Amino acid sequence: MPLGQRAGDKSDSRYCGVEVLDFPAGDGLPAVLTHSLSSAFDFLLAPLVDPDYRPTPGAVLPVAASDLVLSPSQWSSHIVGKISEWIDLDSEDEQLRLDSELTLKQEIAWATHLSLQACVIPPPKRSTCANYARVVNNILQGLTNMQLWLRIPLEKSESMEEDRDKSETVDSWEWWNSFRLLCEHSSQLYVALDILSSLPSMNSLGRWFGEPVRAAILQTDAFLTNARGYPCLSKRHQTLLTGFFNHSVQVIISGRSNHNVSQVSEGVLSRDENHTEDTPTQHALSPYLDYMAYLYQRMDPLPEQERFEPLMDNLEAQTYETFEKDTVKYTQYQRAIAKALVDKVSDDEVSTARTVLMVVGAGRGPLVRASLQAAEETGRTLKVYAVEKNPNAVITLHSLIKLEGWESMVTIISSDMRCWDAPEKADILVSELLGSFGDNELSPECLDGAQRFLKPDGISIPSSYTSFIQPVTASKLHNDIKAHKDIAHFETAYVVKLHRVARLAPPQEVFSFAHPNFSPKATNQRYTKLQFELPQDTGSCLVHGFAGYFDAVLYKDVHLGIEPNTCTPNMFSWFPIFFPLRKPIYVPSESPIEVHFWRCCGATKVWYEWALVAPSPSPIHNSNGRSYWVGL
Template sequence: MGDVVRIGRLQTCVPDAHTVMDALRGNEMHFAVLPLVHPRARREFANKTVRDEPFTRSDLTLSSHAWSTNVVGALSPWLNLDSPCARVRTDSEKALKQEVMWAQHISCPAVLTPIPAKKCPNFARALYSNLTGYTNTQFMVRIPLVWTDDPEASSDPWETWNDVRSVCEHHACLSVALELTSDLPDQDTVEQWGAEQVKMIIVPTSIFLTNASGFPVLSKRHQAILNVFFARNVDLVLSGRPRHQSDMLVYTQYLQHLYQNRPQLSDSEAFEQPYWDYLQIPLQPLADNLESQTYEVFERDPVKYVNYQEAVRLCLLDLMAQPGRKEERFVIMVVGAGRGPLVRASLQAAEQAGANVFCYALDKNPNAVVTLRNMRLTEGWVGKVEVVHSDMRAFHPDVLADILVSELLGSFGDNELSPECLDGAQSFLKPGTGVSIPQSYTSAMAPISSAKLHQEVKSYNDVKHFETTYVVKMHAHRVLSRPQDCWTFDHPNHETPIDNARYSVHRFPITRSSCLTGFAGYFDAKLYGDVHISIHPETFSTGMFSWFPLLIPIRTPIYLPAGCEVEAHIWRRVEDKKVWYEWVVTSPSVGPLNNLNGRSFSIGL
């Protein structure tokens, strides 16, 4: 990999800013974290004496371009906003405001706070006050992986961070500068930080080991932690004095070496990477016609059509095994045929099974029908395939089908109206012997924590988007408890009358303190027999990328203490013209009902 990670240098004292900036280039670094004020320059604001001397260096020390692109401002380390002494608290608050104002003036893109106290309500309040006043500046809270003053402390640094961001109402300009420590927490803690808004990793020179050649290296566990965050586009910052040869250059080169040798993405991960944590509104297949590019993306899936082909093959073999049917010409109807991949898979399955078949390729999209009619001519389908331009709910075939094949599934199984579509199309099937592929599908959900996804939804600044479900390739997130099944749809559906409304209640056990930001929705579909396609984490079809999980957000994140249960209720509501979901969390605290009567989002029938 030829790309590089941004690396900076944390300076505790800077007699000459130009010398520091020149050293950056020599050490192959990209930016510096500079103290906004000399770390020993305490200010006592209770003293009303007006001083003529400046409290810090001039903004003319560096160019505006350098301040805005190559500098992160470090707030004074002596700030103690939760001191028991009122005078110290007051001076700290006023100094904080003064330094933030200065950072805003010199166009610093971000400021780094000192490590807060384990319990820091006043620190959080003061931070929030400045956040609301200076919206263009990113505030990074310095948090160690382990409390260095007491590695055996029962309190978790994540708890401190969660307290701060909760007081600040999960402000979009608030993030974490996570400091690596010699002692490391368990992997579960690392994964928890992976779901947070970590923008910077501070790497002290004191945690480096020395290899046989005298160069600095990190332990395997430290390397593994960096690999987690390399995939999240964080900046690295070296702190502390150089403890090896060649000043800081050997550290920079080593970190770049780790970055360029990070684990390679698989083919499916490389395809998915542009969609990581990107919100997409689910398709409205009955209202919209898909574009050719969308079909092309779905057709690149290396797993889905192989499994469909195997399902059709097994089904044909079972039909041929029935008495007197071996020489029969079987009718396959592909509903929602798109640009023909399921038609092709069905014909190939028939060839493998030695079955005689005739296929109907049905689609309501007039543009897809053009492609299908061309394929009928170019791929030798004449006499084998009839292309039909029709909505499946309005189609009245002259013959009945032995097999009904469809790929109408959404990320939550039923969220693109597969039940309603197939309930209408099942009239095409031969009574008693007709088979639907898929035969059934089950929706499942799990509680998740993702600061990134919460901020993405929150950025719309309205309730409507929190009451909308999204298709997302979730990346910076953590699943808090095992997924639980919600409901199942079977096809053909023999209920009388058919009712596709559903309701389920879930109680998810939480093993460690977490922050609930929503739920992930999945499906597992039984195509035929033992052939499945699934995005459920426990039965996932490896290599399949046609579906990403469904994000079901909540408006206000909920703190979950270790040992609690998350109780969640979800409804699938159905009316004549639309289908929608409603959901609510009722434990450990009761939240508002989301998407009442489909007021924010529904799928049109």
């Protein structure tokens, strides 16, 4: 039974599991499952094989339950297998190592036979775990559907400044990182994080949101007790859990109950304390589950734009219709045009002056409408030229103008703006050619061409725009790109909703363009070097690439953008852009990240190249625009 209803949330984070600590001897597993499901848990993390068993030639594996005692769908929907925790693949004891390898392979084979969706494999027992990783990697090569979740305690000790060299600092993220590097970022290898009572810093926790975390195993010891004797979590734990819910991570409750609260106190579930054998007792961990449900249900519904998800799709395939619905965007345009009109025509001149405004790329007319509304709002007289090269959009535009009775104010130019010869020059040039990275859809080149229609003192709306990037951990995106098995996909930027991503440092400016620009030496080539410093308490991390955004000044103080710190709220026309790195880069704690970005212009195309310079140089990505470009 899911934790609750949350509008828009279809992720796994609605489900909550419980860890079975004791081996269910005999055929105890079905009873444990029934009891847990009836107590509103959704699944079990359960041992599959007697943990006291050690490999014996010819012995039958002492499994928790034969495959016949549960139905196939029960096995696959409600059981996550827990591999025996005694295994130690990196022991100095060769016999233990060999027994561990055999056991791990036998238990995984059994779980595969049961068609389980996932198995949790125990935490590495020591800091070097190369042999464990080797055996898991071998197993991963042969798995088709089942996932392996490597259990890792969520801990990071912060070393004191003075004894940094002496004290042994523990950062369990480093274990995970070594393990997955050895397993070559396998897309079937995930993390199950053990949440303990103490938590490292938020910056350090944030790294995990970009990692493939499937489950947070919440220890009952991590809970506090509220005034009424019920379990609850510290503010920091609550923030972390909310973060996990927002990143599709599911919770598993684990441990012994520390809160023996009376189950009759709340009335609804009122039952005689001397319940008969037929009345099932409530699960000992139910109070913890109740608290999880409370936390989950307390969250805000997902915002509208979060539900809209064209993941990894080309936005050009979206229709005009979708974009025209972005009312926030056109309201900003209208505000900018209104301010420009007031600047162009003083209140004294209102009755005599006529402002010429050109919309380049008019589409089906939203900017024409915004312009006319701005004129009406400010009492200015407007002559609008609507230039549009798509003949189908032009048909709609004609209907719109007739319908609205704008014939006297609007002239439709069915032409490519590059070929058009304007009959007069404009005071204001309005366009919406911006991409997620600002200049990535040739806005600079188009507006350079269009400014020949503009008077020397004319205004371009937008008047300037700037792109931004920030380094991110994004293992899911990286694996999606890797699945293509070529270099070209790693040299392509993606317009994509950034869901399971860790943002490692604040965004910085990359390229800026201002319009109009009548300088004869103006070029649209750009070269920018950026250096990112990660917060000191982050620890080391893996960078898969850079998230990109833009911010545009439409006119004066009216801006529009998706840069996270200044983004225009409730706008859905743009998702971020993602520039991947061919090889994820390990960034040691406190090492700066230096990245270089180029915007290159050729005779027939415009493209970006990018390269990491520190902590270690990457190859130049997209050399000569070989993989990714926009044609002129």
